[in-house]
Amino acid sequence: MIIIVTILVAVMLAAAVAAFVFKELLSAVLAACLVSLIASILFLFLQAPDVAMAEASIGAALVTAIFVIAIKRTGKREE
Amino acid sequence: MTFLHNYIYYIGALGLVLIGLLIVLAKHNLIKVIIGLSILDTGINLFIIAVGYIREGTAPIFSEPGLEPGRMVDPVPQALVLTSIVIGVAILALALGLAVKLHKEYGHLDLRKIKELRW
Amino acid sequence: MRTTVSIVLLAVVILGFGLSLLDVPFAERKSQIGDYYIVNGRDQTGATNIVTSVVLDYRGFDTLGEITVLFVAALGLGAVMAAAGGRRERPSTTEPPSLVLRTGTNVLFPLLILFGVYIFVHGHLTPGGGFQGGAIIASAFLLVYLCCRERRINLARKTAADSLGGIVFVGLGLVGLAVGSRYFLSDFLPKGSLDTLFSAGMIPIIYIAIGIKVGAELAGVIDDLLEETE
Numbered sequence: 151m152i153i154i155v156t157i158l159v160a161v162m163l164a165a166a167v168a169a170f171v172f173k174e175l176l177s178a179v180l181a182a183c184l185v186s187l188i189a190s191i192l193f194l195f196l197q198a199p200d201v202a203m204a205e206a207s208i209g210a211a212l213v214t215a216i217f218v219i220a221i222k223r224t225g226k227r228e229e
Numbered sequence: 230m231t232f233l234h235n236y237i238y239y240i241g242a243l244g245l246v247l248i249g250l251l252i253v254l255a256k257h258n259l260i261k262v263i264i265g266l267s268i269l270d271t272g273i274n275l276f277i278i279a280v281g282y283i284r285e286g287t288a289p290i291f292s293e294p295g296l297e298p299g300r301m302v303d304p305v306p307q308a309l310v311l312t313s314i315v316i317g318v319a320i321l322a323l324a325l326g327l328a329v330k331l332h333k334e335y336g337h338l339d340l341r342k343i344k345e346l347r348w
Numbered sequence: 349m350r351t352t353v354s355i356v357l358l359a360v361v362i363l364g365f366g367l368s369l370l371d372v373p374f375a376e377r378k379s380q381i382g383d384y385y386i387v388n389g390r391d392q393t394g395a396t397n398i399v400t401s402v403v404l405d406y407r408g409f410d411t412l413g414e415i416t417v418l419f420v421a422a423l424g425l426g427a428v429m430a431a432a433g434g435r436r437e438r439p440s441t442t443e444p445p446s447l448v449l450r451t452g453t454n455v456l457f458p459l460l461i462l463f464g465v466y467i468f469v470h471g472h473l474t475p476g477g478g479f480q481g482g483a484i485i486a487s488a489f490l491l492v493y494l495c496c497r498e499r500r501i502n503l504a505r506k507t508a509a510d511s512l513g514g515i516v517f518v519g520l521g522l523v524g525l526a527v528g529s530r531y532f533l534s535d536f537l538p539k540g541s542l543d544t545l546f547s548a549g550m551i552p553i554i555y556i557a558i559g560i561k562v563g564a565e566l567a568g569v570i571d572d573l574l575e576e577t578e
Contacts, residue, residue, distance in 0.1 A: 152237070155238075159238075159240065166244070169265075170252050170265075178264055179264060182267055182268055185271060186267075186271055189274070192238070192275060193275070196279060197282065197287055197302045198281075198307045199288050200477065201278060203475055203476060204479055204480050208314055208318050208479070209317075212483055213318055215487075215570065216322055219573045220260065220325040220328060223329050224338055238374070243362075246361065254358075280378070288475070292396065292474065298386045301398070307399045308402040308410075312410055315418060318566075320421065322422070322425055323425050326425040330428055
């Protein structure tokens with residue numbers, strides 16, 4: 151059990167570092183979506199199903215969609 | 230191993246807060262800064278829920294008639310984080326709208342060149 | 349100058365977190381108010397989901413503040429992205445969507461709306477509630493935007509749904525000020541029997557209002573961001 155949680159936290163931190171490093175903005179947004187999804191799973195492990203549902207539907211789906219729409223209307227690369 | 234048992238969620242939340250803050254401070258594209266803001270928000274919410282956890286607890290919902298109320302986790306941090314997630318998405322939406330308008334005005338989103346946002 | 353300020357700020361954050369974590373041991377019982385809400389929640393509010401009764405009954409005023417913040421943010425976004433000459437048809441510059449996407453959207457859109465309504469109607473019995481259901485309804489509208497790019501949200505109906513949700517919430521709170529226990533947002537409707545659909549007083553009514561309001565607002569946010577001006 152603790153092994154699964156450790157692996158999930160490691161993948162979450164790696165995805166956050168990837169969002170820092172990537173130069174393509176679409177890839178950085180997808181890394182942030184992965185962070186939000188793994189946070190939703192961790193909320194379920196911490197016995198909070200309401201918060202897991204809210205984070206999955208609002209944080210992972212709608213925020214990513216809004217980011218992709220905004221990136222489409224501005225530049226796609228960081229420079 | 231017991232150190233990991235006790236503190237793995239705190240390490241994860243603190244790591245997310247640090248990386249989010251690093252993105253906000255070090256990057257100069259406005260969309261990247263807003264992505265960092267979103268990661269920072271997720272880290273803080275994870276920290277609050279991790280504080281409210283009780284060992285061997287269950288979710289605070291009486292879905293079956295036989296659950297005893299002595300072993301449930303704290304419901305107050307969950308209510309606070311529910312509010313915080315919704316406010317986070319409202320702030321992100323408004324920030325992205327302003328970023329789109331800024332791009333229309335200046336043609337780029339480089340914070341080093343936009344005069345009012347330089348620090 | 350900027351790098352030194354950043355390094356000092358990060359060091360302060362690490363130090364603050366580390367020192368505060370010494371006083372917060374993981375997985376110990378820390379507060380007493382949570383125990384009070386769990387033990388007395390079912391009798392005083394009638395809802396079996398204790399998080400719902402905390403969000404809407406014990407701390408209902410915080411939820412009113414949250415709805416106000418979401419409303420002002422959606423309003424501000426609409427004002428910032430206002431088109432100068434009214435709404436305009438977006439020109440289709442890419443290929444038309446495929447048959448699979450169009451047929452799938454025709455099938456999935458009513459199912460998604462039904463699922464969202466199910467989540468916020470049963471908010472007092474199962475995990476869920478108004479905000480999660482509203483986000484699912486907004487995702488249904490996002491699916492329609494992906495499939496048929498020329499369809500827009502009917503602005504009059506969106507404004508009507510938004511305002512209706514807000515008026516129901518504040519109106520019920522003010523009625524609670526007049527009758528019953530005479531404080532704002534008091535629960536004056538009968539509690540009913542536990543674990544049925546028509547229980548917990550006015551909590552399901554408020555969650556239905558919040559679900560419709562949040563769904564309309566988030567769909568309006570997506571519509572505002574997609575709109576092209578002049």
